[in-house]
Amino acid sequence: MTKALEPLLKETPSIEIEAVGVTSALCEQIGRASKPEEALVQVNVNIYGPRERAAEIGGALSDQKHYLQRPDYFKAQFPYDNPHTLIFPDLEGQLVEEEVREEVSAAAKPRAEEDRLKTLVTEVHNSLSRAKELEIEIGDKRLKSDLLNHQQRALSYMLQRESGAIPEKYRLWQKGSHGGQELYIHRITKTRSQVRPEEMGGGVLADEMGMGKTFSTLALIVQTIEAGLEWAEQKRSEEHTSGKARRYSHATLIVVPSALLINTWLNEIELHIQDGLKTVKYHGQGREKDLSELEQADVVITTYNTLASEFSPRKAVLDRINWYRIVLDEAHIIRRPTTTFYRTCTDLEARSRWCLTGTPIQNRLEDIGALFAFLRAEPFHSLAQFRRFICIPFEQGDAKARDRLVLLYDALCLRRTKDILELPSHNERTRDLTMTDDERRQYDKTFKILLRYMGTGVSQYPGGAGHGHDHRSIKFGQFQAHLQLRILCNHGTFQKPFSWKKRDLKDERAAEREAFIGLGQGPEIMCDGCKQPRPILGSTNNSFVENCTHSFCLECLDDCADFPGMQNMKHCPLCHRFGNAPPDDQDDIVMQDGDDEDNTPDKDMVQENSLHKDYFNRTGFSTKMNALIRDVKEDVGTTKSIIFSCWTKTLNLISRQLTKEKIRHLRIDGDCLLSKRQNIIDKFARDGNARVLLMTTGTGAFGLNLTAANRIFLVEPQWNPSVENQAIARAIRLRQQKEVLVTRYYLRDTVEESMRSQQVKKRQVALFGFAREDGEVTVA
Structure with a gap:
C-alpha cells in the first residue's frame, strides 16, 4: 500500500490523501487490546485530485494491484468519480436521460450478475432457521387486538434483539481460544475480544409486505414503555x-417516507392500542419543537424529508435527543450512503435501532450492508467491512459469501413470506381482446406515421439531428413510438389522430419512469425541493403550466400547498417563488379529487373537457374500455374495485365511461397531494355509494392500504411486473376478508402482446432498439 501511495504523497497540493477512521471504532479496538500488537485498526484512505488525472492515478494504483472502492465517508463538496468502475460499452447510452434530471445508473448490470444475485438471495432465504425456532410472545394487555402467530414470534425476536438474550446458536461472537487464552471470536471476521461483546440494539424486520410489521413494532413499543x-x-x-x-x-x-405513512401509523395505533399512548406528529410547518414535549412522548413520528430539511443546522431538534428506539419504515430508502437520508438517520442517537422493509436487498448486496451500518452492528457498522467480507467474496464466486450472509441474516434479520399465512386467495384472469376494424386502421396509420418520424430522427429534443443529439434522438423516437402505440391501445378511436405537437408530456414522463423501473435499475428522481433522490414509485409526474424541467417529490408539494397561490399546484413552486410563473389561465385549472365532499364524477368531466378537448373525440369506440366497463359492472353493487393505469388520460376516459353508466367513483393520481389521499381512501372504504377507485399504477404501489377493494383491474401491461404486483399486494393484506379477483387486459397483434411475452432482458432491447433476434427493426 505504501509503495502504491508514495508517488501520490509527493504531489501535494495537486493530490490530497485523507485517512478516515470512525472514532468509536478506534476507541473500542484500542480498549479491547491487551498488548500493543492488538491495538490495530483499519482506516479508509481517500484520494482527492483533478478529474483529468483520474485515469492516470487509477492506472498507477492498478499496477500495484490496488483498486478504489466507494468510500463510507468523503467530502461531500467533491463529486465521486472512480476510474476503476467497470463500464460496458455495449450498454452505454441505453438509458434515456429525462428532462427532469432523473438520476439512473449509467450502465446495466450484466444479466449473469443479476441472476447470480437472485440465486444467492434465494439460497440465503431458504437456509434461514431462526424464524422456525422462535418462541411465542403473547403481547401486552394494552393491545386491543390479538397478535397473529407469526407476529407473536416477531415480537419474541425483537425482544431478544433488544435485551441481548439471544440463543447461542444465533450469536455472531462465540467462545474460542487463541494462544492458550480464552477469547470471544467473531464468526465471520475472526476478530478477537477478551470480553464478550454485547449483541443487542435492534435489527431488521424483513417480512413481506402485508404481514403486519407495523403492528408487531407497536406491540414491541407498548411492551417496553416501562x-x-x-x-x-x-x-x-x-x-x-x-x-x-x-x-x-x-x-x-x-x-x-411520507405524510401518508404518518397517517397509516396513527390509524394503526388507534386500531390496536388502548388509550394512553402519547403520540407526537413531527411534520409540517407547525410541528412541535419543544424538546420537553418531544422528550415526554411515547411515540414521535416524522418523515425522511423532515429529517433531511433539518440536517444542515448543527444539532437539529430531533438530533438533540438520545432516543430509546429509532424505527425506519421502508428502510431501504437509506440504502445509498451518499444521500442526506442515510446520513441524517445514521447520525441520530438511540439505544435500539430497527429497519422495517420487505425488500432489504433491491439491486445489490450493499443495500442490506447500509442497513447493517445504520444498526451499528459491529464490525459491519462500516460498509467497507461488509464489502470486504460479503460483497468481494460474492463477486469472486467464493461460496463463503452465502454462508456468511446466512449467519448475518439469522443474527440480525427476520424474514418470512406470506406463504406462512392463511390470507384470502386471489384469482387472476386475462382478457385477450381484438381491435375492431376502425381501431386497427387508426393503429396501423399511427404506426406508419411514427416510423416516418423515426426515420427523420424527430424527437422531443430540439434541433433533432444537427444539434449533437443524433443517436439519442433516434432512440428516444423509438421509445416514443412504442409509448404512443401503447396509449392508443387503451383509447381506441376516442383518441384523435396522432400529432407530435399534441402529445401529453406528463403521461410520457410517467411512462418513461415506468420503463426505467422495468430495466431493474432502481432509478430515482432528484427532487428540486429537498434535493433528495426519490424512488420512482410515489413520485409525482410534475406537469406545471410553466412547462419547466423542475421535479418535486410529493411531500415537498404537500408542504408548498400551504403557501398563497399554491393550493391547486398548477404552478411550479420554484418558478412561482421567483416570479417566473405565467399569468393564470382559468381554462387550465386542475381540480384535485377529494377537495370536498361534493367530489362527483361530473367534476372529472369538467376537467377532462377543459384540458383534453384537443386529445379526445366526443364520440368513439375502444375495445378495451368496453371490456373494462362491462367487467366493472358485474356485481358492482356488492363489490368494490380499483382500476389501475399508468396514464392520467386513460383515467380521464375511464371516468367519462363510468359517469355515463352512473357508477360513482373516486380518484387518486400523482397530482393528488399526500394530505388528500388518506381522506379519499377513507371515503372509498366507508362510502357505500363509491364503488370504484381510479389510481395511477405508481401511486397505488406506494404507501397505501387498500383492503376495502376485492377486485383489481390492470388496464395495460407494465414493463416491470413487480410494479403490478406491488399494487395488487396493497389489497391482499392481513385485514382483507374477501377473495381478490385480478383482471388484466391485452390487445392481440399489438405492442401489448410483445410486452407480455418478453423477458426482462428482451424488454430492455425492445425498449431502446426495437430489435428482433434477426436484427430487423420493428415496433410491434
Missing part, C-alpha cells in the same frame, strides 16, 4: 453526575 422510562431516567442521572447536557427520552422515533 423499560424505556427506566433507561431514560438512568441516563439522565448519569449525565447529571458527569455534568453533560444530553437529553434522553423513552420515546420511539419512527421515520416514514
Whole structure:
C-alpha cells in the first residue's frame, strides 16, 4: 500500500490523501487490546485530485494491484468519480436521460450478475432457521387486538434483539481460544475480544409486505414503555453526575417516507392500542419543537424529508435527543450512503435501532450492508467491512459469501413470506381482446406515421439531428413510438389522430419512469425541493403550466400547498417563488379529487373537457374500455374495485365511461397531494355509494392500504411486473376478508402482446432498439 501511495504523497497540493477512521471504532479496538500488537485498526484512505488525472492515478494504483472502492465517508463538496468502475460499452447510452434530471445508473448490470444475485438471495432465504425456532410472545394487555402467530414470534425476536438474550446458536461472537487464552471470536471476521461483546440494539424486520410489521413494532413499543422510562431516567442521572447536557427520552422515533405513512401509523395505533399512548406528529410547518414535549412522548413520528430539511443546522431538534428506539419504515430508502437520508438517520442517537422493509436487498448486496451500518452492528457498522467480507467474496464466486450472509441474516434479520399465512386467495384472469376494424386502421396509420418520424430522427429534443443529439434522438423516437402505440391501445378511436405537437408530456414522463423501473435499475428522481433522490414509485409526474424541467417529490408539494397561490399546484413552486410563473389561465385549472365532499364524477368531466378537448373525440369506440366497463359492472353493487393505469388520460376516459353508466367513483393520481389521499381512501372504504377507485399504477404501489377493494383491474401491461404486483399486494393484506379477483387486459397483434411475452432482458432491447433476434427493426 505504501509503495502504491508514495508517488501520490509527493504531489501535494495537486493530490490530497485523507485517512478516515470512525472514532468509536478506534476507541473500542484500542480498549479491547491487551498488548500493543492488538491495538490495530483499519482506516479508509481517500484520494482527492483533478478529474483529468483520474485515469492516470487509477492506472498507477492498478499496477500495484490496488483498486478504489466507494468510500463510507468523503467530502461531500467533491463529486465521486472512480476510474476503476467497470463500464460496458455495449450498454452505454441505453438509458434515456429525462428532462427532469432523473438520476439512473449509467450502465446495466450484466444479466449473469443479476441472476447470480437472485440465486444467492434465494439460497440465503431458504437456509434461514431462526424464524422456525422462535418462541411465542403473547403481547401486552394494552393491545386491543390479538397478535397473529407469526407476529407473536416477531415480537419474541425483537425482544431478544433488544435485551441481548439471544440463543447461542444465533450469536455472531462465540467462545474460542487463541494462544492458550480464552477469547470471544467473531464468526465471520475472526476478530478477537477478551470480553464478550454485547449483541443487542435492534435489527431488521424483513417480512413481506402485508404481514403486519407495523403492528408487531407497536406491540414491541407498548411492551417496553416501562423499560424505556427506566433507561431514560438512568441516563439522565448519569449525565447529571458527569455534568453533560444530553437529553434522553423513552420515546420511539419512527421515520416514514411520507405524510401518508404518518397517517397509516396513527390509524394503526388507534386500531390496536388502548388509550394512553402519547403520540407526537413531527411534520409540517407547525410541528412541535419543544424538546420537553418531544422528550415526554411515547411515540414521535416524522418523515425522511423532515429529517433531511433539518440536517444542515448543527444539532437539529430531533438530533438533540438520545432516543430509546429509532424505527425506519421502508428502510431501504437509506440504502445509498451518499444521500442526506442515510446520513441524517445514521447520525441520530438511540439505544435500539430497527429497519422495517420487505425488500432489504433491491439491486445489490450493499443495500442490506447500509442497513447493517445504520444498526451499528459491529464490525459491519462500516460498509467497507461488509464489502470486504460479503460483497468481494460474492463477486469472486467464493461460496463463503452465502454462508456468511446466512449467519448475518439469522443474527440480525427476520424474514418470512406470506406463504406462512392463511390470507384470502386471489384469482387472476386475462382478457385477450381484438381491435375492431376502425381501431386497427387508426393503429396501423399511427404506426406508419411514427416510423416516418423515426426515420427523420424527430424527437422531443430540439434541433433533432444537427444539434449533437443524433443517436439519442433516434432512440428516444423509438421509445416514443412504442409509448404512443401503447396509449392508443387503451383509447381506441376516442383518441384523435396522432400529432407530435399534441402529445401529453406528463403521461410520457410517467411512462418513461415506468420503463426505467422495468430495466431493474432502481432509478430515482432528484427532487428540486429537498434535493433528495426519490424512488420512482410515489413520485409525482410534475406537469406545471410553466412547462419547466423542475421535479418535486410529493411531500415537498404537500408542504408548498400551504403557501398563497399554491393550493391547486398548477404552478411550479420554484418558478412561482421567483416570479417566473405565467399569468393564470382559468381554462387550465386542475381540480384535485377529494377537495370536498361534493367530489362527483361530473367534476372529472369538467376537467377532462377543459384540458383534453384537443386529445379526445366526443364520440368513439375502444375495445378495451368496453371490456373494462362491462367487467366493472358485474356485481358492482356488492363489490368494490380499483382500476389501475399508468396514464392520467386513460383515467380521464375511464371516468367519462363510468359517469355515463352512473357508477360513482373516486380518484387518486400523482397530482393528488399526500394530505388528500388518506381522506379519499377513507371515503372509498366507508362510502357505500363509491364503488370504484381510479389510481395511477405508481401511486397505488406506494404507501397505501387498500383492503376495502376485492377486485383489481390492470388496464395495460407494465414493463416491470413487480410494479403490478406491488399494487395488487396493497389489497391482499392481513385485514382483507374477501377473495381478490385480478383482471388484466391485452390487445392481440399489438405492442401489448410483445410486452407480455418478453423477458426482462428482451424488454430492455425492445425498449431502446426495437430489435428482433434477426436484427430487423420493428415496433410491434
